[in-house]
Amino acid sequence: MTELLIVRDLATHLFTPQGIIRAVDGVDITVHPGEVIGVVGESGCGKTILALSIMRLLPQGIGKIVRGDIVFEGRSLLNLSDDEIRQIRGSKISMVFQEPMTALNPVFRIGDQIMEAIFAHQDVDRREAREMAVEMLSRVGFPNPHKRIYDYPHQLSGGMRQRVMIAMALILKPCLMLADEPTTALDVTIQAQILDLMKDLQSNLGTAIVFITHDLGVVRVIAKHVAVMYAGEVVELAPVEDLFSQPYHPYTVGLIESTPPAEGAFLKEKRLNT
Incomplete structure (x- = not known):
């Protein structure tokens, strides 16, 4: 299957008064058309900076892609002009931000x-x-x-x-949607509604989704493959069921062991629109 998005050896640094932060450090991810891939990791591991790098929306004067490439539909996004990338944002690649009240x-x-x-x-x-x-x-x-x-x-x-x-x-x-913690600020019932909605829309529209979250329970519900990020790197990439049944990296094992058992939040049931 032809790749929709290829992130190749991507490194994004943040230049702060306190020094350089290697927020994304050599990440490789491939997304195929219609695929849902989860990107999971603790706060500060580089998930959001990865998404902002793909969108080319890094904070001006602070964030900079220093290495690697981002190829979308066969074109390098890093070689596009500002006008060209603006034509792609929204129409070809879109993003759902974490806090809707501030967005x-x-x-x-x-x-x-x-x-x-x-x-x-x-x-x-x-x-x-x-x-x-x-x-x-x-x-x-x-x-x-x-x-x-x-x-x-x-x-x-x-x-x-x-x-x-x-x-x-x-x-x-759009062909691709980046969803940055879209359910984090919601209670579990509304969270389940939003996940059901995104799965239905993805199925009907065929949009590929990169779903960013710290919640492994959410990843298990929506994604087919999962990339585990730690300290700016992807330390494990696997089909979702393999990740839970046979985790490879010690950090992944720790994430799984720290996750409470899934309860009734994601059971299929009739829910009110809230």
Whole structure:
């Protein structure tokens, strides 16, 4: 199968007053079309910096890719101009950020924020863009989306704000979505709803997902393959069931042993949209 994304020997450093932080240090990851791969590790291991490197959204003046390559659909993202990478962000590669309340602009209605992504990449009028936004809000489980499109972020629960972020990420049907801890700030019931939603959308749209999390239980539910990161490196890469049944690296063993037994959070049941 043709590779969609190849991260090859990637090294990203953060240049701070305290010194150089090797946030990503020689990472190799391959993602195929329609695949869901989990990237798991403790806070500070480099997961988010890896995603920001792929998106080329590193903090200006601090983060820098110093080695390696990121190849998407056969093209090196590192060789693209700023205008070229902007055309790919959102339309080809999208990202769901960890904190929807800070990622969403509090002074704009959610519909306007979703439509902004449409206007950036497609030549459509406002009526057509609104129809696209309403349809996507419906797909991510919004009741009365034609009315809720006029809501502000503060009028929504955490789970519904995260659904808005997913709608924004998928509105243009990208080939690849990077999901950075999209369920971390949610309680376990809403977490399960969001995971079910992402699996359904991935199945229907065929979008490949790089799912970043510190939670092995979440990885086991959504991913087929898992990359375990530690201190900026991928120390183990394996099919999800092999990782749990026969972990190779001592850090992976420690992660698994520190995870509480799965309880009823991810059982299939009827749930309220919250």
